[in-house]
Amino acid sequence: MFDLSRPLIDILQDLICIKSETGEEKALCDKLEQTLEGYEGRLVRERDSLIFYVDCQKESRVALVGHIDTVPVDDSSTEPVIKDGELWGRGACDMKSGLAVMLKVIYDLSTGKIRPKHNLAFIFYENEEGVLPNGINFLLESGKVEPIDFAFVLEPTEGRYSVGCLGALSVKKTVYGVSAHSANPIKGKNALLESMEIFQNMVTMNDTISAPRKLDGLEYYETVNITTLKTANQAFNVIPAQVDMTANFRFAPGKSLEDAMEELWASLGKENTEVLDSSGSCYIGASGEEFLLPGIEREIMQAWTDIAQLNNNDIPAVNFGAGSILHAHKPDERISVDELNDFYGLMVNHLQD
Numbered sequence: 001m002f003d004l005s006r007p008l009i010d011i012l013q014d015l016i017c018i019k020s021e022t023g024e025e026k027a028l029c030d031k032l033e034q035t036l037e038g039y040e041g042r043l044v045r046e047r048d049s050l051i052f053y054v055d056c057q058k059e060s061r062v063a064l065v066g067h068i069d070t071v072p073v074d075d076s077s078t079e080p081v082i083k084d085g086e087l088w089g090r091g092a093c094d095m096k097s098g099l100a101v102m103l104k105v106i107y108d109l110s111t112g113k114i115r116p117k118h119n120l121a122f123i124f125y126e127n128e129e130g131v132l133p134n135g136i137n138f139l140l141e142s143g144k145v146e147p148i149d150f151a152f153v154l155e156p157t158e159g160r161y162s163v164g165c166l167g168a169l170s171v172k173k174t175v176y177g178v179s180a181h182s183a184n185p186i187k188g189k190n191a192l193l194e195s196m197e198i199f200q201n202m203v204t205m206n207d208t209i210s211a212p213r214k215l216d217g218l219e220y221y222e223t224v225n226i227t228t229l230k231t232a233n234q235a236f237n238v239i240p241a242q243v244d245m246t247a248n249f250r251f252a253p254g255k256s257l258e259d260a261m262e263e264l265w266a267s268l269g270k271e272n273t274e275v276l277d278s279s280g281s282c283y284i285g286a287s288g289e290e291f292l293l294p295g296i297e298r299e300i301m302q303a304w305t306d307i308a309q310l311n312n313n314d315i316p317a318v319n320f321g322a323g324s325i326l327h328a329h330k331p332d333e334r335i336s337v338d339e340l341n342d343f344y345g346l347m348v349n350h351l352q353d
Ligand SMILES: [Zn+2]
Pocket: 067, 094, 095, 128, 155, 156
C-alpha cells in the first residue's frame, strides 16, 4: 500500500511507478483500495474505480475527482525523476498529481490537520483517456454515487478554475459517385469532386464560427474541421466511387448537442452521415459559486473534459488542478514541485473554513 505520511511529491512518485495505461488500471486500483482500507471512511469499488466517502455530519458534500489511467507511457517513463525543480514521468501532471493531492487530503483528514466544512467524497476512476463511456459513466450508472453538491476534477489547469468546456461532435460522411476508367471519366461520377465542395463548405463554416467569443468575459472559439478524407479506391486509374470523410465540430458551452448537430448538417448535409462520437458542452454559470474562492482566475476549456458529464448529471463541477495541460500526453510530461505543493495548500483552503 502507499505510505500517505510521505511528502506529497513522494506520493506522486509512488503513483507514477505503477503503470496504469487506459484499460490496465487494476494494479493501481488494487493498491489504492488496500491503502484506503486503512483509513476511516466508506470505500466503494466499481470495476477499477473507487469512491471513498468521508462523512463529517455536514450539510453538503464536496467531491475531489481524478482519473487513475494515463495515456500510453511511450517516450515518457514510469521511473520518475526530479530535475531542476520538476518531477518528470507519465502522469506527472495528467493526473497522478491530482491523485496525490486527493490521497494527501485523506491523510491530513485522518490526523485532524484538515478540519472539513463539508462531507467529502474522493472519486478515483478508470478509463478517462479512452473513448466514452468511461469510468464516470460506469460509476453514475452503478448507483453508487451518493448526492454530491459540488465536484473538483483535478485535471491540470495551472491552478485556474475551468468553469466550462466546449462540446465535441465527430461525424463520418460518405459521398458516393460512380466508378469509371479514368480515361473516360464522363462515364462515371467522381466522388472526390463532391467531397471537395463539402470540404469547402466546412472551411466556410469554420471561418464563420471561429472568431473568439466571450461568455461572462471568458474567451473561447468554436471550430469545425475535416479530420480524415479517404477513397476506397486502390487504383490510380479508376474514378473513385466513394469517399469517406470525418468532420470534428467543437461547439460552444451552453449549445445543446441537438443544436450543434443541426448546425453541422446545414453545411455538411445530413444524408449518409453517421455520428461517431458526441459529447455535450457545459458551463457552470452561477451554480456552485459558494464552493469557489474569490481571486482565482477562470477559463473555459477548449478541450472537452469530464466536467461536462458531471454538470450534465446535475453535479456542478470545475476542473481545478496543478500542472499545465501543455505538458499532458507528451514525452516530456512533468510538473513543478513547488507548484504542486502550493496547489495543495490552495485545494485545502477550499475544504475548510
Ligand atoms: Zn486528464
